[in-house]
Amino acid sequence: MRAQADEAHSDLRAALEHLLAAGGKRVRPTLGLLVGNMLGAPLEKLVTLGAAVELLHTATLVHDDLIDGALLRRGMPTLNARWSPPATVLTGDFLFARAAKLAADTDHLPLMKLFSETLATIVNGELTQMFTSRGLINRENYDKRIYAKTASLFEMTSRAAAMVSPADETVIESMRCFGYEIGVAFQIVDDILDFTGDQNAVGKPLGSDLLNGLVTLPAIYYAEANPEDPDVLSLPNGGWTNNENMTRLVENIRATDAPKRAMNEAEGHIESALASLDSMPSCAERDALENLAKYIVDRKV
Amino acid sequence: MRAQADEAHSDLRAALEHLLAAGGKRVRPTLGLLVGNMLGAPLEKLVTLGAAVELLHTATLVHDDLIDGALLRRGMPTLNARWSPPATVLTGDFLFARAAKLAADTDHLPLMKLFSETLATIVNGELTQMFTSRGLINRENYDKRIYAKTASLFEMTSRAAAMVSPADETVIESMRCFGYEIGVAFQIVDDILDFTGDQNAVGKPLGSDLLNGLVTLPAIYYAEANPEDPDVLSLPNGGWTNNENMTRLVENIRATDAPKRAMNEAEGHIESALASLDSMPSCAERDALENLAKYIVDRKV
Numbered sequence A, B: 001m002r003a004q005a006d007e008a009h010s011d012l013r014a015a016l017e018h019l020l021a022a023g024g025k026r027v028r029p030t031l032g033l034l035v036g037n038m039l040g041a042p043l044e045k046l047v048t049l050g051a052a053v054e055l056l057h058t059a060t061l062v063h064d065d066l067i068d069g070a071l072l073r074r075g076m077p078t079l080n081a082r083w084s085p086p087a088t089v090l091t092g093d094f095l096f097a098r099a100a101k102l103a104a105d106t107d108h109l110p111l112m113k114l115f116s117e118t119l120a121t122i123v124n125g126e127l128t129q130m131f132t133s134r135g136l137i138n139r140e141n142y143d144k145r146i147y148a149k150t151a152s153l154f155e156m157t158s159r160a161a162a163m164v165s166p167a168d169e170t171v172i173e174s175m176r177c178f179g180y181e182i183g184v185a186f187q188i189v190d191d192i193l194d195f196t197g198d199q200n201a202v203g204k205p206l207g208s209d210l211l212n213g214l215v216t217l218p219a220i221y222y223a224e225a226n227p228e229d230p231d232v233l234s235l236p237n238g239g240w241t242n243n244e245n246m247t248r249l250v251e252n253i254r255a256t257d258a259p260k261r262a263m264n265e266a267e268g269h270i271e272s273a274l275a276s277l278d279s280m281p282s283c284a285e286r287d288a289l290e291n292l293a294k295y296i297v298d299r300k301v
Helices: A010-021 A027-039 A043-068 A085-105 A109-131 A139-163 A169-196 A217-225 A230-237 A243-255 A258-275 A284-298 B010-021 B027-039 B043-068 B085-105 B109-131 B139-163 B169-196 B217-225 B230-237 B243-255 B258-275 B284-298
Strands: none
Touching (some): A027 A043, A043 A109, A043 B085, A085 B043, A109 A139, A169 A243, A217 A243, B010 B043, B043 B109, B139 B169, B169 B243, B169 B258, B217 B230, B217 B243, B230 B243
Protein backbone atom coordinates (compact mmCIF):
# COMPACT_ATOMS: atom_id res chain seq x y z
CA MET A 1 0.00 0.00 0.00
CA ARG A 2 2.80 2.34 0.97
CA ALA A 3 4.52 1.82 -2.39
CA GLN A 4 1.50 3.16 -4.29
CA ALA A 5 2.59 6.78 -3.87
CA ASP A 6 6.30 6.16 -4.55
CA GLU A 7 6.28 8.09 -7.80
CA ALA A 8 3.78 10.70 -6.71
CA HIS A 9 4.17 14.22 -5.37
CA SER A 10 5.84 14.33 -1.93
CA ASP A 11 2.75 15.81 -0.26
CA LEU A 12 0.71 12.94 -1.62
CA ARG A 13 3.25 10.43 -0.27
CA ALA A 14 3.00 12.14 3.13
CA ALA A 15 -0.79 11.96 3.00
CA LEU A 16 -0.72 8.23 2.28
CA GLU A 17 1.78 7.67 5.12
CA HIS A 18 -0.52 9.60 7.45
CA LEU A 19 -3.53 7.53 6.42
CA LEU A 20 -1.69 4.22 6.78
CA ALA A 21 -0.13 5.20 10.12
CA ALA A 22 -3.64 5.55 11.54
CA GLY A 23 -3.84 1.79 11.21
CA GLY A 24 -7.25 0.21 11.41
CA LYS A 25 -8.10 -3.41 11.94
CA ARG A 26 -7.25 -4.49 8.36
CA VAL A 27 -10.16 -6.93 8.55
CA ARG A 28 -10.68 -7.03 4.78
CA PRO A 29 -7.11 -8.02 3.77
CA THR A 30 -7.12 -10.54 6.63
CA LEU A 31 -10.27 -12.08 5.21
CA GLY A 32 -8.81 -12.26 1.70
CA LEU A 33 -5.52 -13.76 2.89
CA LEU A 34 -7.20 -16.44 5.01
CA VAL A 35 -9.69 -17.51 2.33
CA GLY A 36 -7.02 -17.56 -0.38
CA ASN A 37 -4.47 -19.40 1.76
CA MET A 38 -7.05 -21.97 2.71
CA LEU A 39 -7.83 -22.59 -0.97
CA GLY A 40 -4.23 -22.57 -2.21
CA ALA A 41 -4.11 -19.23 -4.04
CA PRO A 42 -0.70 -17.73 -4.90
CA LEU A 43 0.33 -15.52 -1.97
CA GLU A 44 1.44 -12.71 -4.26
CA LYS A 45 -2.04 -12.35 -5.75
CA LEU A 46 -3.60 -12.33 -2.28
CA VAL A 47 -1.28 -9.58 -1.08
CA THR A 48 -2.09 -7.53 -4.18
CA LEU A 49 -5.82 -8.15 -3.70
CA GLY A 50 -5.60 -7.26 0.00
CA ALA A 51 -3.79 -4.00 -0.75
CA ALA A 52 -6.31 -3.16 -3.48
CA VAL A 53 -9.28 -3.75 -1.19
CA GLU A 54 -7.84 -1.88 1.80
CA LEU A 55 -6.80 1.05 -0.40
CA LEU A 56 -10.28 1.19 -1.93
CA HIS A 57 -11.74 1.17 1.58
CA THR A 58 -9.31 3.94 2.60
CA ALA A 59 -10.26 6.03 -0.45
CA THR A 60 -13.95 5.81 0.42
CA LEU A 61 -13.18 6.83 4.03
CA VAL A 62 -11.21 9.86 2.81
CA HIS A 63 -14.19 11.12 0.79
CA ASP A 64 -16.69 10.12 3.51
CA ASP A 65 -14.85 12.06 6.20
CA LEU A 66 -14.66 15.08 3.91
CA ILE A 67 -18.38 14.86 3.18
CA ASP A 68 -19.27 14.41 6.86
CA GLY A 69 -16.78 17.03 8.02
CA ALA A 70 -15.36 14.40 10.41
CA LEU A 71 -12.16 15.60 12.11
CA LEU A 72 -11.04 12.36 13.73
CA ARG A 73 -10.82 8.78 12.47
CA ARG A 74 -9.17 5.98 14.44
CA GLY A 75 -8.03 8.60 16.95
CA MET A 76 -6.00 10.51 14.34
CA PRO A 77 -6.89 13.75 12.56
CA THR A 78 -8.63 13.05 9.25
CA LEU A 79 -7.06 14.26 6.03
CA ASN A 80 -9.69 16.97 5.68
CA ALA A 81 -8.86 18.21 9.19
CA ARG A 82 -5.32 18.97 7.96
CA TRP A 83 -5.78 19.60 4.25
CA SER A 84 -7.99 21.71 2.06
CA PRO A 85 -11.15 20.08 0.64
CA PRO A 86 -9.71 20.16 -2.92
CA ALA A 87 -6.53 18.34 -1.87
CA THR A 88 -8.67 15.81 0.02
CA VAL A 89 -10.92 15.15 -2.99
CA LEU A 90 -7.88 14.57 -5.20
CA THR A 91 -6.11 12.36 -2.65
CA GLY A 92 -9.19 10.14 -2.55
CA ASP A 93 -9.21 10.04 -6.35
CA PHE A 94 -5.54 9.09 -6.41
CA LEU A 95 -6.20 6.24 -3.99
CA PHE A 96 -9.08 5.01 -6.18
CA ALA A 97 -6.72 5.02 -9.15
CA ARG A 98 -4.01 3.10 -7.32
CA ALA A 99 -6.52 0.64 -5.88
CA ALA A 100 -7.79 -0.04 -9.42
CA LYS A 101 -4.19 -0.50 -10.60
CA LEU A 102 -3.56 -3.03 -7.83
CA ALA A 103 -6.76 -4.87 -8.71
CA ALA A 104 -5.59 -5.03 -12.33
CA ASP A 105 -2.20 -6.31 -11.12
CA THR A 106 -3.89 -9.51 -9.97
CA ASP A 107 -4.10 -10.28 -13.74
CA HIS A 108 -7.64 -11.55 -13.34
CA LEU A 109 -10.31 -9.83 -15.41
CA PRO A 110 -13.44 -11.11 -13.64
CA LEU A 111 -11.88 -9.90 -10.37
CA MET A 112 -11.28 -6.49 -11.93
CA LYS A 113 -14.90 -6.23 -13.06
CA LEU A 114 -16.13 -7.29 -9.64
CA PHE A 115 -13.86 -4.70 -8.07
CA SER A 116 -15.18 -1.78 -10.13
CA GLU A 117 -18.77 -2.95 -9.71
CA THR A 118 -18.29 -3.03 -5.95
CA LEU A 119 -16.93 0.52 -5.97
CA ALA A 120 -20.01 1.60 -7.95
CA THR A 121 -22.27 -0.20 -5.43
CA ILE A 122 -20.58 1.53 -2.48
CA VAL A 123 -20.80 5.00 -4.02
CA ASN A 124 -24.36 4.50 -5.24
CA GLY A 125 -25.27 3.45 -1.69
CA GLU A 126 -23.76 6.62 -0.25
CA LEU A 127 -25.61 8.78 -2.75
CA THR A 128 -28.87 6.96 -2.08
CA GLN A 129 -28.36 7.51 1.65
CA MET A 130 -27.71 11.19 0.96
CA PHE A 131 -30.91 11.58 -1.08
CA THR A 132 -33.10 9.51 1.22
CA SER A 133 -34.96 11.59 3.77
CA ARG A 134 -33.37 11.39 7.19
CA GLY A 135 -35.26 9.84 10.06
CA LEU A 136 -36.73 7.14 7.84
CA ILE A 137 -37.57 3.98 9.79
CA ASN A 138 -37.47 1.27 7.17
CA ARG A 139 -36.05 -2.19 7.36
CA GLU A 140 -35.59 -2.71 3.61
CA ASN A 141 -33.77 0.61 3.34
CA TYR A 142 -31.51 -0.45 6.22
CA ASP A 143 -30.67 -3.79 4.62
CA LYS A 144 -29.78 -2.17 1.31
CA ARG A 145 -27.74 0.48 3.05
CA ILE A 146 -25.55 -1.91 5.05
CA TYR A 147 -25.04 -4.09 2.00
CA ALA A 148 -23.75 -1.16 -0.05
CA LYS A 149 -21.80 0.37 2.82
CA THR A 150 -20.02 -2.70 4.19
CA ALA A 151 -21.19 -6.15 3.16
CA SER A 152 -20.50 -5.62 -0.56
CA LEU A 153 -16.76 -5.12 -0.03
CA PHE A 154 -16.46 -8.05 2.42
CA GLU A 155 -18.36 -10.21 -0.07
CA MET A 156 -16.18 -9.07 -2.96
CA THR A 157 -12.96 -9.70 -1.03
CA SER A 158 -13.84 -13.22 0.04
CA ARG A 159 -15.23 -14.12 -3.38
CA ALA A 160 -12.22 -12.64 -5.21
CA ALA A 161 -9.78 -14.54 -2.98
CA ALA A 162 -11.58 -17.75 -3.95
CA MET A 163 -11.61 -16.73 -7.64
CA VAL A 164 -7.81 -16.49 -7.77
CA SER A 165 -7.57 -19.92 -6.10
CA PRO A 166 -7.89 -23.35 -7.72
CA ALA A 167 -11.47 -23.56 -6.40
CA ASP A 168 -14.66 -24.65 -8.19
CA GLU A 169 -17.84 -22.58 -8.52
CA THR A 170 -19.46 -24.15 -5.44
CA VAL A 171 -16.51 -23.20 -3.25
CA ILE A 172 -16.40 -19.68 -4.73
CA GLU A 173 -20.10 -19.30 -3.94
CA SER A 174 -19.57 -20.54 -0.36
CA MET A 175 -16.79 -18.00 0.12
CA ARG A 176 -18.90 -15.20 -1.40
CA CYS A 177 -21.57 -16.15 1.09
CA PHE A 178 -19.09 -16.21 3.99
CA GLY A 179 -17.87 -12.71 3.14
CA TYR A 180 -21.41 -11.42 2.70
CA GLU A 181 -22.62 -12.79 6.03
CA ILE A 182 -19.72 -11.53 8.12
CA GLY A 183 -19.96 -8.18 6.32
CA VAL A 184 -23.62 -7.78 7.25
CA ALA A 185 -22.81 -8.80 10.84
CA PHE A 186 -19.89 -6.36 10.94
CA GLN A 187 -22.10 -3.40 10.06
CA ILE A 188 -24.90 -4.44 12.45
CA VAL A 189 -22.34 -4.64 15.27
CA ASP A 190 -20.98 -1.21 14.28
CA ASP A 191 -24.52 0.11 14.53
CA ILE A 192 -25.04 -1.53 17.94
CA LEU A 193 -21.75 -0.10 19.24
CA ASP A 194 -23.07 3.34 18.32
CA PHE A 195 -25.58 2.79 21.14
CA THR A 196 -23.70 0.60 23.60
CA GLY A 197 -20.00 1.04 22.87
CA ASP A 198 -17.28 2.70 24.91
CA GLN A 199 -17.31 6.24 23.54
CA ASN A 200 -13.54 6.57 23.90
CA ALA A 201 -12.90 3.35 22.02
CA VAL A 202 -15.46 4.02 19.29
CA GLY A 203 -14.31 7.63 19.03
CA LYS A 204 -17.80 9.05 18.42
CA PRO A 205 -20.52 10.34 20.77
CA LEU A 206 -23.17 7.79 21.72
CA GLY A 207 -26.10 7.72 19.35
CA SER A 208 -24.29 9.70 16.65
CA ASP A 209 -26.20 7.84 13.94
CA LEU A 210 -29.59 8.94 15.29
CA LEU A 211 -28.29 12.49 15.73
CA ASN A 212 -27.51 12.37 12.01
CA GLY A 213 -30.97 11.03 11.20
CA LEU A 214 -29.72 7.52 10.45
CA VAL A 215 -32.08 4.91 11.87
CA THR A 216 -30.14 1.68 12.39
CA LEU A 217 -31.19 -1.79 13.55
CA PRO A 218 -31.43 -1.19 17.35
CA ALA A 219 -33.64 1.84 16.69
CA ILE A 220 -35.73 -0.12 14.18
CA TYR A 221 -36.37 -2.88 16.77
CA TYR A 222 -37.19 -0.27 19.40
CA ALA A 223 -39.59 1.51 17.01
CA GLU A 224 -41.36 -1.78 16.24
CA ALA A 225 -41.87 -2.44 19.96
CA ASN A 226 -42.75 1.17 20.83
CA PRO A 227 -44.58 2.59 17.82
CA GLU A 228 -46.28 5.28 19.94
CA ASP A 229 -43.11 6.65 21.56
CA PRO A 230 -43.26 10.38 20.74
CA ASP A 231 -39.55 10.49 19.92
CA VAL A 232 -40.00 7.61 17.47
CA LEU A 233 -43.02 9.33 15.94
CA SER A 234 -41.01 12.54 15.57
CA LEU A 235 -38.18 10.92 13.61
CA PRO A 236 -39.52 11.10 10.04
CA ASN A 237 -40.56 14.72 10.61
CA GLY A 238 -37.12 15.98 11.53
CA GLY A 239 -37.27 15.01 15.20
CA TRP A 240 -33.73 13.65 14.89
CA THR A 241 -32.47 17.25 14.82
CA ASN A 242 -33.60 17.71 18.45
CA ASN A 243 -30.54 16.85 20.49
CA GLU A 244 -32.36 16.61 23.81
CA ASN A 245 -35.07 14.29 22.54
CA MET A 246 -32.54 12.10 20.76
CA THR A 247 -30.42 11.77 23.91
CA ARG A 248 -33.58 10.55 25.65
CA LEU A 249 -34.38 8.17 22.79
CA VAL A 250 -30.85 6.75 22.86
CA GLU A 251 -31.18 6.16 26.62
CA ASN A 252 -34.55 4.47 26.11
CA ILE A 253 -33.20 2.23 23.37
CA ARG A 254 -30.25 1.26 25.56
CA ALA A 255 -32.64 0.39 28.42
CA THR A 256 -34.60 -2.12 26.27
CA ASP A 257 -33.65 -5.40 24.66
CA ALA A 258 -33.43 -3.73 21.22
CA PRO A 259 -29.59 -3.78 21.12
CA LYS A 260 -29.64 -7.40 22.29
CA ARG A 261 -32.12 -8.34 19.57
CA ALA A 262 -29.94 -6.65 16.98
CA MET A 263 -26.98 -8.61 18.34
CA ASN A 264 -28.96 -11.85 18.03
CA GLU A 265 -29.51 -11.00 14.39
CA ALA A 266 -25.80 -10.34 13.86
CA GLU A 267 -25.04 -13.68 15.52
CA GLY A 268 -27.46 -15.36 13.13
CA HIS A 269 -25.42 -14.01 10.22
CA ILE A 270 -22.24 -15.31 11.85
CA GLU A 271 -23.88 -18.74 12.14
CA SER A 272 -24.71 -18.65 8.43
CA ALA A 273 -21.12 -17.64 7.72
CA LEU A 274 -19.79 -20.54 9.78
CA ALA A 275 -22.15 -22.92 7.96
CA SER A 276 -20.61 -21.92 4.63
CA LEU A 277 -17.25 -23.13 6.00
CA ASP A 278 -18.71 -26.60 6.69
CA SER A 279 -17.55 -28.14 3.43
CA MET A 280 -14.02 -26.72 3.73
CA PRO A 281 -11.17 -29.01 4.76
CA SER A 282 -9.92 -28.77 8.35
CA CYS A 283 -6.90 -26.49 8.41
CA ALA A 284 -5.37 -23.62 10.34
CA GLU A 285 -6.92 -21.05 7.98
CA ARG A 286 -10.39 -22.48 8.42
CA ASP A 287 -9.98 -22.22 12.20
CA ALA A 288 -8.75 -18.65 11.77
CA LEU A 289 -11.76 -17.77 9.58
CA GLU A 290 -14.05 -19.15 12.28
CA ASN A 291 -12.25 -17.00 14.84
CA LEU A 292 -12.48 -13.97 12.55
CA ALA A 293 -16.24 -14.51 12.22
CA LYS A 294 -16.65 -14.80 15.99
CA TYR A 295 -14.44 -11.77 16.60
CA ILE A 296 -16.74 -9.67 14.46
CA VAL A 297 -19.60 -10.02 16.94
CA ASP A 298 -17.39 -10.04 20.07
CA ARG A 299 -15.41 -6.90 19.32
CA LYS A 300 -15.82 -3.77 21.42
CA VAL A 301 -14.55 -1.31 18.81
CA MET B 1 -22.22 6.05 -21.34
CA ARG B 2 -25.85 6.72 -20.58
CA ALA B 3 -26.42 3.09 -19.60
CA GLN B 4 -23.85 3.31 -16.81
CA ALA B 5 -26.33 4.76 -14.34
CA ASP B 6 -29.22 2.47 -15.31
CA GLU B 7 -29.23 0.65 -11.99
CA ALA B 8 -28.27 3.66 -9.91
CA HIS B 9 -30.33 6.09 -7.84
CA SER B 10 -32.63 8.27 -9.95
CA ASP B 11 -30.85 11.49 -8.96
CA LEU B 12 -27.59 9.97 -10.10
CA ARG B 13 -29.20 9.01 -13.43
CA ALA B 14 -30.41 12.58 -13.80
CA ALA B 15 -26.92 13.91 -13.02
CA LEU B 16 -25.37 11.70 -15.70
CA GLU B 17 -28.01 12.81 -18.22
CA HIS B 18 -27.23 16.43 -17.38
CA LEU B 19 -23.50 15.89 -17.85
CA LEU B 20 -23.94 14.04 -21.14
CA ALA B 21 -26.46 16.57 -22.49
CA ALA B 22 -23.79 19.26 -22.16
CA GLY B 23 -22.05 17.48 -25.02
CA GLY B 24 -18.45 18.29 -25.65
CA LYS B 25 -16.40 17.52 -28.70
CA ARG B 26 -15.92 13.81 -27.84
CA VAL B 27 -12.41 14.06 -29.29
CA ARG B 28 -11.05 11.16 -27.23
CA PRO B 29 -13.62 8.51 -28.29
CA THR B 30 -13.27 9.76 -31.88
CA LEU B 31 -9.53 9.20 -31.67
CA GLY B 32 -9.96 5.70 -30.26
CA LEU B 33 -12.57 4.72 -32.85
CA LEU B 34 -10.51 5.96 -35.79
CA VAL B 35 -7.27 4.32 -34.67
CA GLY B 36 -9.01 1.04 -33.86
CA ASN B 37 -11.05 0.99 -37.08
CA MET B 38 -7.93 1.69 -39.12
CA LEU B 39 -6.18 -1.27 -37.47
CA GLY B 40 -9.11 -3.68 -37.58
CA ALA B 41 -10.11 -3.81 -33.91
CA PRO B 42 -13.54 -5.23 -32.99
CA LEU B 43 -15.99 -2.31 -32.99
CA GLU B 44 -17.56 -3.42 -29.72
CA LYS B 45 -14.26 -3.09 -27.87
CA LEU B 46 -13.67 0.36 -29.35
CA VAL B 47 -17.09 1.59 -28.28
CA THR B 48 -16.46 0.27 -24.77
CA LEU B 49 -13.01 1.87 -24.70
CA GLY B 50 -14.39 5.18 -26.00
CA ALA B 51 -17.13 5.24 -23.36
CA ALA B 52 -14.58 4.37 -20.64
CA VAL B 53 -12.23 7.16 -21.68
CA GLU B 54 -14.92 9.81 -22.09
CA LEU B 55 -16.51 8.86 -18.76
CA LEU B 56 -13.11 9.04 -17.04
CA HIS B 57 -12.60 12.47 -18.61
CA THR B 58 -16.09 13.52 -17.45
CA ALA B 59 -15.37 12.30 -13.90
CA THR B 60 -12.19 14.38 -13.70
CA LEU B 61 -14.10 17.44 -14.99
CA VAL B 62 -16.78 16.97 -12.32
CA HIS B 63 -14.17 17.02 -9.54
CA ASP B 64 -12.16 19.81 -11.23
CA ASP B 65 -15.17 22.09 -11.50
CA LEU B 66 -16.01 21.43 -7.87
CA ILE B 67 -12.44 22.22 -6.80
CA ASP B 68 -12.29 25.37 -8.94
CA GLY B 69 -15.80 26.43 -7.98
CA ALA B 70 -16.58 26.72 -11.71
CA LEU B 71 -20.27 27.37 -12.37
CA LEU B 72 -20.37 26.86 -16.13
CA ARG B 73 -18.89 24.22 -18.43
CA ARG B 74 -19.70 23.99 -22.14
CA GLY B 75 -22.30 26.70 -21.57
CA MET B 76 -24.28 24.57 -19.09
CA PRO B 77 -24.35 24.86 -15.29
CA THR B 78 -21.78 22.54 -13.72
CA LEU B 79 -22.93 19.81 -11.37
CA ASN B 80 -21.57 21.71 -8.36
CA ALA B 81 -23.58 24.78 -9.43
CA ARG B 82 -26.76 22.71 -8.97
CA TRP B 83 -25.79 20.11 -6.37
CA SER B 84 -24.13 20.12 -2.98
CA PRO B 85 -20.36 19.52 -2.84
CA PRO B 86 -20.88 16.08 -1.19
CA ALA B 87 -23.22 14.91 -3.96
CA THR B 88 -20.75 16.22 -6.54
CA VAL B 89 -17.81 14.37 -4.96
CA LEU B 90 -19.78 11.13 -4.95
CA THR B 91 -21.06 11.56 -8.50
CA GLY B 92 -17.46 11.91 -9.67
CA ASP B 93 -16.56 8.78 -7.71
CA PHE B 94 -19.43 6.89 -9.28
CA LEU B 95 -18.28 7.91 -12.76
CA PHE B 96 -14.73 6.74 -11.94
CA ALA B 97 -16.17 3.39 -10.86
CA ARG B 98 -18.24 2.99 -14.02
CA ALA B 99 -15.35 4.11 -16.23
CA ALA B 100 -13.16 1.45 -14.60
CA LYS B 101 -15.90 -1.12 -15.15
CA LEU B 102 -16.11 -0.21 -18.84
CA ALA B 103 -12.32 -0.45 -19.15
CA ALA B 104 -12.48 -3.92 -17.59
CA ASP B 105 -15.27 -4.82 -20.05
CA THR B 106 -12.75 -4.59 -22.89
CA ASP B 107 -11.43 -7.90 -21.45
CA HIS B 108 -7.87 -6.71 -21.91
CA LEU B 109 -5.70 -6.61 -18.78
CA PRO B 110 -2.81 -4.47 -20.08
CA LEU B 111 -5.41 -1.91 -21.19
CA MET B 112 -6.95 -1.98 -17.72
CA LYS B 113 -3.56 -1.34 -16.08
CA LEU B 114 -2.82 1.48 -18.50
CA PHE B 115 -6.21 2.96 -17.75
CA SER B 116 -5.72 3.04 -13.96
CA GLU B 117 -2.15 4.32 -14.34
CA THR B 118 -3.41 7.15 -16.52
CA LEU B 119 -6.01 8.10 -13.93
CA ALA B 120 -3.24 8.17 -11.30
CA THR B 121 -1.10 10.36 -13.61
CA ILE B 122 -3.95 12.81 -14.16
CA VAL B 123 -4.78 13.13 -10.46
CA ASN B 124 -1.12 13.32 -9.40
CA GLY B 125 -0.70 16.13 -11.96
CA GLU B 126 -3.63 18.05 -10.49
CA LEU B 127 -2.26 17.66 -6.97
CA THR B 128 1.20 18.72 -8.08
CA GLN B 129 -0.31 21.80 -9.74
CA MET B 130 -2.18 22.54 -6.52
CA PHE B 131 0.97 22.32 -4.40
CA THR B 132 3.21 24.19 -6.84
CA SER B 133 3.47 27.89 -6.11
CA ARG B 134 1.34 29.95 -8.45
CA GLY B 135 2.99 32.38 -10.83
CA LEU B 136 5.86 30.00 -11.52
CA ILE B 137 7.41 30.60 -14.95
CA ASN B 138 8.98 27.26 -15.76
CA ARG B 139 9.03 25.38 -19.01
CA GLU B 140 9.69 21.93 -17.52
CA ASN B 141 6.83 22.40 -15.09
CA TYR B 142 4.57 23.41 -17.99
CA ASP B 143 5.51 20.34 -20.04
CA LYS B 144 4.83 17.96 -17.15
CA ARG B 145 1.57 19.71 -16.38
CA ILE B 146 0.12 19.47 -19.89
CA TYR B 147 1.19 15.84 -20.14
CA ALA B 148 -0.63 14.91 -16.94
CA LYS B 149 -3.62 17.12 -17.66
CA THR B 150 -4.31 16.23 -21.30
CA ALA B 151 -1.68 14.38 -23.30
CA SER B 152 -1.65 11.31 -21.03
CA LEU B 153 -5.30 10.47 -21.75
CA PHE B 154 -4.97 11.10 -25.51
CA GLU B 155 -1.85 8.92 -25.51
CA MET B 156 -3.60 6.18 -23.52
CA THR B 157 -6.66 6.20 -25.79
CA SER B 158 -4.72 5.93 -29.02
CA ARG B 159 -2.37 3.30 -27.61
CA ALA B 160 -5.21 1.26 -26.12
CA ALA B 161 -7.15 1.30 -29.39
CA ALA B 162 -4.07 -0.16 -31.08
CA MET B 163 -3.59 -2.69 -28.28
CA VAL B 164 -7.04 -4.21 -28.86
CA SER B 165 -6.29 -4.41 -32.60
CA PRO B 166 -4.30 -7.06 -34.47
CA ALA B 167 -1.31 -4.67 -34.52
CA ASP B 168 2.36 -5.33 -33.74
CA GLU B 169 4.46 -3.45 -31.16
CA THR B 170 5.81 -0.97 -33.75
CA VAL B 171 2.31 0.05 -34.79
CA ILE B 172 1.17 0.30 -31.16
CA GLU B 173 4.14 2.56 -30.45
CA SER B 174 3.33 4.74 -33.50
CA MET B 175 -0.24 5.12 -32.31
CA ARG B 176 0.87 5.90 -28.75
CA CYS B 177 3.07 8.58 -30.25
CA PHE B 178 0.22 9.94 -32.41
CA GLY B 179 -2.04 10.25 -29.36
CA TYR B 180 0.70 11.85 -27.29
CA GLU B 181 1.55 14.46 -29.93
CA ILE B 182 -2.01 15.55 -30.67
CA GLY B 183 -2.69 15.61 -26.91
CA VAL B 184 0.20 17.99 -26.29
CA ALA B 185 -0.94 20.15 -29.21
CA PHE B 186 -4.53 20.09 -27.93
CA GLN B 187 -3.52 21.54 -24.57
CA ILE B 188 -1.17 24.14 -26.05
CA VAL B 189 -4.02 25.33 -28.31
CA ASP B 190 -6.34 25.44 -25.29
CA ASP B 191 -3.77 27.61 -23.56
CA ILE B 192 -3.46 29.90 -26.58
CA LEU B 193 -7.25 30.25 -26.87
CA ASP B 194 -7.21 31.48 -23.27
CA PHE B 195 -5.41 34.54 -24.67
CA THR B 196 -6.79 34.87 -28.17
CA GLY B 197 -10.09 33.00 -28.25
CA ASP B 198 -13.61 34.28 -28.57
CA GLN B 199 -14.68 34.68 -24.96
CA ASN B 200 -18.24 33.62 -25.72
CA ALA B 201 -17.12 30.46 -27.48
CA VAL B 202 -14.45 29.55 -24.93
CA GLY B 203 -16.83 30.39 -22.09
CA LYS B 204 -14.17 31.88 -19.84
CA PRO B 205 -12.81 35.43 -19.42
CA LEU B 206 -9.66 36.19 -21.42
CA GLY B 207 -6.47 35.38 -19.56
CA SER B 208 -8.25 33.32 -16.91
CA ASP B 209 -5.19 31.09 -16.56
CA LEU B 210 -2.93 34.00 -15.64
CA LEU B 211 -5.57 35.35 -13.26
CA ASN B 212 -5.36 31.96 -11.53
CA GLY B 213 -1.57 32.10 -11.41
CA LEU B 214 -1.13 29.51 -14.16
CA VAL B 215 1.68 30.49 -16.52
CA THR B 216 1.12 28.78 -19.88
CA LEU B 217 3.13 28.66 -23.09
CA PRO B 218 2.23 32.09 -24.57
CA ALA B 219 3.16 33.73 -21.26
CA ILE B 220 6.38 31.69 -21.05
CA TYR B 221 7.44 32.88 -24.54
CA TYR B 222 6.55 36.45 -23.63
CA ALA B 223 8.52 36.22 -20.38
CA GLU B 224 11.57 34.90 -22.25
CA ALA B 225 11.42 37.83 -24.67
CA ASN B 226 10.60 40.44 -22.00
CA PRO B 227 12.36 39.33 -18.82
CA GLU B 228 12.31 42.85 -17.36
CA ASP B 229 8.60 43.50 -17.84
CA PRO B 230 7.45 44.49 -14.31
CA ASP B 231 4.28 42.39 -14.61
CA VAL B 232 6.38 39.35 -15.55
CA LEU B 233 8.74 40.02 -12.65
CA SER B 234 5.79 40.31 -10.28
CA LEU B 235 4.34 36.89 -11.20
CA PRO B 236 6.28 34.59 -8.84
CA ASN B 237 5.64 37.01 -5.96
CA GLY B 238 1.87 36.91 -6.20
CA GLY B 239 1.58 39.56 -8.92
CA TRP B 240 -0.99 37.33 -10.65
CA THR B 241 -3.51 38.29 -7.95
CA ASN B 242 -3.51 41.87 -9.26
CA ASN B 243 -6.37 41.96 -11.74
CA GLU B 244 -5.43 45.30 -13.30
CA ASN B 245 -1.81 44.34 -13.92
CA MET B 246 -2.79 40.97 -15.31
CA THR B 247 -5.26 42.54 -17.74
CA ARG B 248 -2.38 44.69 -18.96
CA LEU B 249 -0.08 41.68 -19.20
CA VAL B 250 -2.68 39.73 -21.18
CA GLU B 251 -3.01 42.67 -23.61
CA ASN B 252 0.78 42.87 -23.96
CA ILE B 253 1.09 39.15 -24.62
CA ARG B 254 -1.66 39.35 -27.25
CA ALA B 255 0.17 42.24 -28.93
CA THR B 256 3.39 40.22 -29.39
CA ASP B 257 4.20 37.12 -31.42
CA ALA B 258 4.13 34.96 -28.27
CA PRO B 259 0.76 33.33 -29.12
CA LYS B 260 1.97 32.76 -32.68
CA ARG B 261 5.17 31.13 -31.43
CA ALA B 262 3.15 28.88 -29.15
CA MET B 263 1.00 27.96 -32.14
CA ASN B 264 4.11 27.12 -34.17
CA GLU B 265 5.08 24.75 -31.41
CA ALA B 266 1.63 23.12 -31.41
CA GLU B 267 1.89 22.75 -35.18
CA GLY B 268 5.26 21.06 -34.73
CA HIS B 269 3.57 18.46 -32.55
CA ILE B 270 0.89 17.95 -35.19
CA GLU B 271 3.62 17.37 -37.78
CA SER B 272 5.18 14.74 -35.52
CA ALA B 273 1.76 13.18 -35.11
CA LEU B 274 1.24 13.07 -38.88
CA ALA B 275 4.69 11.52 -39.31
CA SER B 276 3.68 8.62 -37.07
CA LEU B 277 0.86 7.89 -39.53
CA ASP B 278 3.36 7.54 -42.39
CA SER B 279 3.68 3.78 -42.16
CA MET B 280 -0.08 3.24 -41.95
CA PRO B 281 -1.98 1.95 -44.99
CA SER B 282 -4.01 4.48 -47.00
CA CYS B 283 -7.61 4.32 -45.86
CA ALA B 284 -10.52 6.51 -44.89
CA GLU B 285 -9.62 6.29 -41.20
CA ARG B 286 -6.07 7.41 -41.82
CA ASP B 287 -7.40 10.44 -43.73
CA ALA B 288 -9.79 11.13 -40.87
CA LEU B 289 -6.97 10.91 -38.31
CA GLU B 290 -5.00 13.44 -40.37
CA ASN B 291 -8.03 15.71 -40.38
CA LEU B 292 -8.49 15.23 -36.64
CA ALA B 293 -4.87 16.23 -36.05
CA LYS B 294 -5.26 19.33 -38.22
CA TYR B 295 -8.56 20.24 -36.59
CA ILE B 296 -6.84 20.31 -33.22
CA VAL B 297 -4.71 23.32 -34.18
CA ASP B 298 -7.39 24.97 -36.36
CA ARG B 299 -10.22 24.91 -33.85
CA LYS B 300 -11.56 28.10 -32.31
CA VAL B 301 -13.06 26.52 -29.20
